[in-house]
Amino acid sequence: MRFDVITLFPALFEIVRDQGVTGRAFARGLARLHLWNPRDFTTDRHRTVDDRPYGGGPGMVMMIEPLRDAIRAARSSAPDSRVAYLSPQGRVLDQSGLAACAARPGWILVAGRYEGVDERLLELEIDEEWSIGDYVLSGGELPAMVVMDAMIRLLPGALGHADSAAQDSHSDGLLDYPHYTRPPEFNGHCVPPVLRSGDHAAIARWRLLQSLIRTRQRRPELLAQRGLKPHEQALLDEYDRAHHR
Numbered sequence: 001m002r003f004d005v006i007t008l009f010p011a012l013f014e015i016v017r018d019q020g021v022t023g024r025a026f027a028r029g030l031a032r033l034h035l036w037n038p039r040d041f042t043t044d045r046h047r048t049v050d051d052r053p054y055g056g057g058p059g060m061v062m063m064i065e066p067l068r069d070a071i072r073a074a075r076s077s078a079p080d081s082r083v084a085y086l087s088p089q090g091r092v093l094d095q096s097g098l099a100a101c102a103a104r105p106g107w108i109l110v111a112g113r114y115e116g117v118d119e120r121l122l123e124l125e126i127d128e129e130w131s132i133g134d135y136v137l138s139g140g141e142l143p144a145m146v147v148m149d150a151m152i153r154l155l156p157g158a159l160g161h162a163d164s165a166a167q168d169s170h171s172d173g174l175l176d177y178p179h180y181t182r183p184p185e186f187n188g189h190c191v192p193p194v195l196r197s198g199d200h201a202a203i204a205r206w207r208l209l210q211s212l213i214r215t216r217q218r219r220p221e222l223l224a225q226r227g228l229k230p231h232e233q234a235l236l237d238e239y240d241r242a243h244h245r
């Protein structure tokens with residue numbers, strides 16, 4: 001999968017390019033990253049990328065032409081990629097939305113700064129607008145990295161065996177079960193005995209039940225959206241009976 005990112009802060013992307021699962025995916029050529037800085041597409045002496053907003057008001061707006069020229073350069077370099085603007089006005093992505101995006105050969109991701117971009121750029125050059133959620137941020141770069149991280153993890157072979165098992169548990173739509181490691185006792189708090197029993201069937205049941213209870217408790221809408229398989233419902237019913245719910 002190829003990523004072309006249009007950003008005024010290319011250095012921010014060293015993290016996903018050089019570290020962790022995403023870093024390994026880039027190193028192994030599973031994914032490619034090309035960074036395009038609109039400032040390199042300016043023509044004036046001051047390399048201007050922003051200007052004051054028509055209609056007044058605080059802050060600055062990103063100008064069309066440097067962005068358009070950077071996007072054009074990216075498009076010619078990645079003709080099969082679609083262009084997405086990371087934006088609070090965008091469609092809020094979830095795992096299934098991202099999985100659909102990960103099926104494409106590549107994405108040109110445009111990250112905004114200042115108060116945003118001239119609306120005419122969106123009309124002329126942007127195919128899709130995506131949001132990672134409802135909070136005020138300083139730029140679209142972190143959202144772009146969130147999207148890249150989530151998509152890269154879905155690429156076949158991106159996760160080693162250990163991680164792919166983790167992905168399976170993450171991607172079945174339930175919240176995580178509790179995790180424990182050494183020491184066996186900490187400040188009088190012990191590890192649940194089942195986890196040290198060596199009974200793998202009992203451990204798997206315990207973990208599934210914990211995930212179901214947590215999801216029902218903390219994110220009931222996720223459970224409603226996902227639904228319960230018969231054996232999962234039976235586990236919860238057994239738990240509820242034993243706890244007089």
Ligand SMILES: CC(C)(C)c1cccc(C(=O)NCC2(NC(=O)c3cccc4nocc34)CCCCC2)c1
Binds near residue numbers: 087
């Ligand atoms: C949602 C909310 C709180 C009602 C809101 C309403 C109005 C503005 C913002 C905001 O944060 N403006 C700043 C800005 N944000 C983003 O780029 C951004 C934010 C959140 C999720 C994102 N996903 O992708 C990009 C995202 C960065 C600077 C360039 C202009 C956009 C927020």
